[in-house]
Amino acid sequence: MDPTVLQQTPLQPSPGIGDGSKSERTPLALRVFGALLMAGGVAVVPEVIHTLAQMGTVFVEKTYTDDSLLTIILYVTLALSACFCALASGVLGFRLLRGNRRRARLIAEAVAIGLVVAFSADLLLFGVNPGLWFLGACALILIAAHVWVDPSLSDERELQRRLRLMQTREEAEDGTLGLDKTGRGYIELDFFNLFWIFVIASVAGVVIESIYHVLVVDFGHYEDRAGLLWGPFSPIYGFGAVLMTLALNRFHNAPIPVVFLVSAVIGGAFEYFVSWFMEYAFGAIAWDYTGTFLNINGRTNFMFMCMWGALGVVWVKLALPALLHTVNLIPWRWRYSITALCAALMIFDGAMTLVALDCWYSRLAGAAPDNALEQFCAEQFDNQWMENRFESMSIHPDAAHRSS
Incomplete structure (x- = not known):
């Protein structure tokens, strides 16, 4: 394809989770992703309730000692991180369903971090258990969906991806592929x-x-x-x-x-x-x-x-x-x-x-x-x-x- 033709066509990135705009028509993938996030937020609620109940039992029965202070801190960390993930997932899902993608990527990355914190605290407290696999599955689904609707990857699945692929090939040939284009760092942290x-x-x-x-x-x-x-x-x-x-x-x-x-x-x-x-x-x-x-x-x-x-x-x-x-x-x-x-x-x-x-x-x-x-x-x-x-x-x- 003639590069001059591509250059005459303005490159408009397809809407994605990282786009700060609000389009009139939200892609189906984003609507499905939003629904899954809301469902995931609701699904985390039982884990939060279970954790809070266990933590309450420890205090009611006074089974803790001075040496178990760190364990109590981990219980609190697990409960708070799970609560945050449930709330943030629901908010992000609702915003995506309404077509509002402003700061969506930031919220999604915050949820992923929260899931990692909850996963770590759960592992420290109980070892490998069903709740651990649930948190891990939620994190993987979030990451997979996040990558799938990422605008830079969505562009490659659109007709306009040919220009991006040409640029990628040129960067690969020049040895500059993966470098931070903004100049703030050495490489792109993708x-x-x-x-x-x-x-x-x-x-x-x-x-x-x-x-x-x-x-x-x-x-x-x-x-x-x-x-x-x-x-x-x-x-x-x-x-x-x-x-x-x-x-x-x-x-x-x-x-x-x-x-x-x-x-x-x-x-x-x-x-x-x-x-x-x-x-x-x-x-x-x-x-x-x-x-x-x-x-x-x-x-x-x-x-x-x-x-x-x-x-x-x-x-x-x-x-x-x-x-x-x-x-x-x-x-x-x-x-x-x-x-x-x-x-x-x-x-x-x-x-x-x-x-x-x-x-x-x-x-x-x-x-x-x-x-x-x-x-x-x-x-x-x-x-x-x-x-x-x-x-x-x-x-x-x-x-x-x-x-x-």
């Missing part, structure tokens, strides 16, 4: 870029930690440092890289000492939180820095904070440009399909890892499998298998602080 940052950093983390263990910790002895059931992935490094990217994207031109300091603080805080989360939820201990210089409760220390700082500098100054170049090697016509498929596989791997860890915890706590999923994990991922897969991790049920 799902595509962040997902591949997570994947590549997860693999790189396993490689780096394995080499460090062989050369420094226990010379000549290899230890599996993977963090998921399948594949050479360490989600700790993946999430750490995403967090670093979100925090440092605007610091890509900042002086190295500034990047180092910010990376050290963020990395140390993240390492501390992950250690605490794993111990609280599963009684899992994967590292212990007790006795080392300037350690904080054995969960992080000065040396590893400095390593996080150095990694942040390398990441922002060197790795991000190389990573963006590598990601752009994915054929631009296939990038969304490949990303969707890989994301689905990664989510499945992560979900099964949570289930396997929960079943491992339950077996060590003396609980027999009581459903088909737990029986499957007991047969396929028994204690010996889990110990061999997660060599650096040990489970201590007494160290966990679950409510049930």
